[in-house]
Amino acid sequence: MGIIVQKFGGTSVANLDCMRKVQAKVEKALASGHKVMAVLSAMSGETNRLLALAKEWSSSPDPAEMDSLVSTGEQASTALFTMLLKDSGIKARSILSHQAQINTDSQFGRARILNIDKENLLKLFETYDVLVVAGFQGVNEDGRITTLGRGGSDTSAVALAVAVDAELCEIYTDVDGVYTTDPNIVTKAKRIPKITYDEMLELASMGAKVLQTRSVEFAKKYNMTVHVLSTFVESPGTLVTQEDESMEAVLVSGIAYDKDQVRVTILDVYDKPGIASSLFAPLADAGVVVDMIIQNTSRDGHKTDMTFTVPRGDLEKTMSILDGIKETLGGGEVLYDEDVAKVSAIGVGMRTHSGVASTMFTALHNEGINILMISTSEIKVTCLIEEKYTELAMRTLHDAFELEKDGIRC
Amino acid sequence: MGIIVQKFGGTSVANLDCMRKVQAKVEKALASGHKVMAVLSAMSGETNRLLALAKEWSSSPDPAEMDSLVSTGEQASTALFTMLLKDSGIKARSILSHQAQINTDSQFGRARILNIDKENLLKLFETYDVLVVAGFQGVNEDGRITTLGRGGSDTSAVALAVAVDAELCEIYTDVDGVYTTDPNIVTKAKRIPKITYDEMLELASMGAKVLQTRSVEFAKKYNMTVHVLSTFVESPGTLVTQEDESMEAVLVSGIAYDKDQVRVTILDVYDKPGIASSLFAPLADAGVVVDMIIQNTSRDGHKTDMTFTVPRGDLEKTMSILDGIKETLGGGEVLYDEDVAKVSAIGVGMRTHSGVASTMFTALHNEGINILMISTSEIKVTCLIEEKYTELAMRTLHDAFELEKDGIRC
Known part of the structure; x- marks a missing residue:
């Protein structure tokens, strides 16, 4: 049985x-x-x-x-x-x-x-x-x-x-399933009938609180289909499962955001091998999860700036660690900005199709939203923007990828 | 250590x-x-x-x-x-x-x-x-x-x-120890510095809530001295321990009471061997703890009355069991009275000295308190009385045994 x-x-x-x-x-x-x-x-x-x-x-x-x-x-x-x-x-x-x-x-x-x-x-x-x-x-x-x-x-x-x-x-x-984005912010948000483990992981790591990240990792590892359902309303919910052809046909499945971010910049660190490791190893040891990282092109061939994001709760710890190591790094001033947010477009379809990033940049640009940092993965494009534009950016991107129409079919 | x-x-x-x-x-x-x-x-x-x-x-x-x-x-x-x-x-x-x-x-x-x-x-x-x-x-x-x-x-x-x-x-x-009786009822009640396991057991079984009965049984079995103390006031407390000579010298250690009692009487049961067992075995099987038991002298050589006490919470269960077996017992009407209470005088000293029971009966009689049932054990004399006299009886007995003066020395 x-x-x-x-x-x-x-x-x-x-x-x-x-x-x-x-x-x-x-x-x-x-x-x-x-x-x-x-x-x-x-x-x-x-x-x-x-x-x-x-x-x-x-x-x-x-x-x-x-x-x-x-x-x-x-x-x-x-x-x-x-x-x-x-x-x-x-x-x-x-x-x-x-x-x-x-x-x-x-x-x-x-x-x-x-x-x-x-x-x-x-x-x-x-x-x-x-x-x-x-x-x-x-x-x-x-x-x-x-x-x-x-x-x-x-x-x-x-x-x-x-x-x-x-x-x-x-x-x-x-809630009655996983949505294309936060329905409290984007009223046109739609329930996603079926989503891959990887997409769900990206959504979860971006603060979509439907499933804990670890649970999705587990489900993926053992290929256990997870069905997200509402206790209170009858709805088909969302199946979180392994990828199939119908899912690859969707370019972008959802738009996620994360306001729990601080951007930290160290000016004038040596531009030489091992510097990134000297900087990020102590942070990792202290349990600080560094997300986006940008190393500027060296201005004079010797020194550069390092910029990265950490969760807001880890700012104090981060600053104290940087204080201890910035001499070694040759670094100057440490700056930080808490008024930032990440917005991401997520979809397994983008693995085989280009154009997602440029659609995203254009849409944000058209609304006058400045992009502070960019990072991309196989199935995700993330932009760091000023926090005050978060909701506007989400609505804009939801429209740009036509998610109210089951997303763009490639 | x-x-x-x-x-x-x-x-x-x-x-x-x-x-x-x-x-x-x-x-x-x-x-x-x-x-x-x-x-x-x-x-x-x-x-x-x-x-x-x-x-x-x-x-x-x-x-x-x-x-x-x-x-x-x-x-x-x-x-x-x-x-x-x-x-x-x-x-x-x-x-x-x-x-x-x-x-x-x-x-x-x-x-x-x-x-x-x-x-x-x-x-x-x-x-x-x-x-x-x-x-x-x-x-x-x-x-x-x-x-x-x-x-x-x-x-x-x-x-x-x-x-x-x-x-x-x-x-x-x-509380700061075990008392000669309930201080809420008898203001002259005194803390007992040292008490035997057996006395404590009798006090506990009579509703003195300082220690759970099982814990005292355990302590007695393994001869573990238990020290009852207050968390909130400094006091020498009460030592619950094995008997020694100083304790035997005290005739009565405490007066206990129990209002959680019902007296049940079955009229006209056969006066023949095995009847008591037919009556009490089913009650025991049902977990009803029968305490005092009196079998009247047979009036005509054939039938008698049985009277016993059970906890009030077990009355319903008791009545239903009696209903099922009273035919077999030859019994007639079943009567019960909830307006009763037990008062007991407890002390290891009475094991070697007589006179406790008669002192008790006289004291109650002098106050016009009618004794409904009597039971005695090695270290306890218990009288069932009308509930309304409980407090009066306790004060009377506390005085009679001079417990405010460390009890009667034999």
């Missing part, structure tokens, strides 16, 4: 009424002849309540204790939801991370799943029709509870789906 | 301020050269909040899920308290039941501890100076979380103290 994994986010299990809707989804899957693994987040607001409590107790709470604390959120939601199922006569039980043996490394707060005890879970399915698994959490080799970081329940769900060889991994959330 | 176990109840860890007072107790024990095992309850009110949540979700919540839910209370309090300790540079970590391997049977909601992984805990003390253990919870053989029933953290603490061979088990609570 096939297994379906269904993941329900915090808003989907926010209260008793919501949980009844979730129960209906589970029962539907049961009725279709499947066993169900329901992976739950904490009830909406609960994780934030616990984080606030920790902040009251300590200005820098111990990470291991923090994970033990916040993991109570999923423990509570899984217990409550299982009570509902059992009251309806469904053979169900809750499973916590130490019971499922969802083994992770020991990076508390952002642990990575190493392996899951598949045999144990399959054995439990001999007794139960529904396993209600606490998402977001794992255990390290010492049996201590870890958490997977914000949105980690998505990753739990996909990893569990892979572990038990599920037919499908459904991610239920409060 | 010796280990001290310190247990802190819900009011002791109710908020940040309270936890700082708890931290001071732990630091004092550390300063005295000990390792500390701090066993915590959930923050005051948290368990009730979770129970209320479960009641909203289900009229009869699944017991296993209930335990998974309510055990989050201790998981949160231990994590928060450990954060505090770590912020003060103390080598501490939280320990949950599945980490300590506090193994219990599978009676969810009222599980009994079977064994504790001593080696694991002692090994952790090589790394940590303080282990902050979640009280009230265990794991069954399937790794599912169980709870030990109301007040179960006391039992956790004593069992852990026994397991790691602690020098002492301190139970911190919101």
Whole structure:
């Protein structure tokens, strides 16, 4: 008998009424002849309540204790939801991370799943029709509870789906799928019926909060089709899956943006081999994710400027690291600008077709939006612009690539 | 290096301020050269909040899920308290039941501890100076979380103290010790400096809520001295320990009461061998704890009346069982009276001295209090009286045995 994994986010299990809707989804899957693994987040607001409590107790709470604390959120939601199922006569039980043996490394707060005890879970399915698994959490080799970081329940769900060889991994959330861009900004935004893992990864890394990046990486690695659906409205949702011909025919699938950026520039660094490494290795060691990087052409053959972007939360750390190494780099002044944003056009179709970048530049230019930095990948073109133009740029690009018409067909 | 176990109840860890007072107790024990095992309850009110949540979700919540839910209370309090300790540079970590391997049977909601992984805990003390253990919870053989029933953290603490061979088990609570009787009713009630396990058991079974009965049984079985102390005021507290000569010299240690009683009478049951067993075996099987039992002298040599007391919460169950068996018993009408209460005089001294019962009956008689039933044990005399006289009876007996003067010396 096939297994379906269904993941329900915090808003989907926010209260008793919501949980009844979730129960209906589970029962539907049961009725279709499947066993169900329901992976739950904490009830909406609960994780934030616990984080606030920790902040009251300590200005820098111990990470291991923090994970033990916040993991109570999923423990509570899984217990409550299982009570509902059992009251309806469904053979169900809750499973916590130490019971499922969802083994992770020991990076508390952002642990990575190493392996899951598949045999144990399959054995439990001999007794139960529904396993209600606490998402977001794992255990390290010492049996201590870890958490997977914000949105980690998505990753739990996909990893569990892979572990038990599920037919499908459904991610239920409060939106009805993945959109061509943020519908709060671009009213013409459309639901995307089908998207590749790679496109989804680019969208997720740009702040589209439908799926956690790690979960998409997992799904891609093991080729697990993920179906993004709404708990509250009937909609075909979005299938996140491997590339097929119909998807390549779409030039641009979506427009993403990210306002959580700072542009940092170091003036007058030596233009010689090893400099980039001396600069970026310490940042990487400190966990700062550097995104766009530009090294200007050397003006005099000896010195150049380096410009890059980092998340705003890492600015302080970045500045302090640069302070320590700028002498070695031969660098002068360090400048930064927080009033910037990234906008990106994303699509697997651009791998085989040119013209996306120039369409993008022209569209932005026509609106008088200055491009501060550019970076491109196989399936993405990103421009850094002044933050105040973000929404205008998104609407402009959504129009330019005719995304309201299912995108440009090549 | 010796280990001290310190247990802190819900009011002791109710908020940040309270936890700082708890931290001071732990630091004092550390300063005295000990390792500390701090066993915590959930923050005051948290368990009730979770129970209320479960009641909203289900009229009869699944017991296993209930335990998974309510055990989050201790998981949160231990994590928060450990954060505090770590912020003060103390080598501490939280320990949950599945980490300590506090193994219990599978009676969810009222599980009994079977064994504790001593080696694991002692090994952790090589790394940590303080282990902050979640009280009230265990794991069954399937790794599912169980709870030990109301007040179960006391039992956790004593069992852990026994397991790691602690020098002492301190139970911190919101009262400063065990009293000769309820100070809210008898203002002259005095703190008892030292009490035997057996006396404490009788007091606890009569509703003195300072220690859970199971914890005292455990302490007695393994001869672990338990020190009841207040988190909030400095006081020598009460030592619960094995009997010594000084304790035998006290005739009566305390006066206890219990209003949670119903008197049930079945009229006209056969007066023949096996009848008592036919009556009480089904009640025992249903988990009804029958306390006082009186069988009247047979009036005609064939039939008699049986009277006994059960907890009020079990009345409905009791009546339904009696309904099913009264034919077999030859019984007639079943009567019950909820307006009754038990008062008891307790003391190991009465084992070797007579006169306690008659002093008690005389004192009650002098106040015009009618005695409905009497039962005696080696160290206790109990009278069932009309409930409305409870407080009067307690004050009268407290005076009669001169408990305000350290009790009657024999």
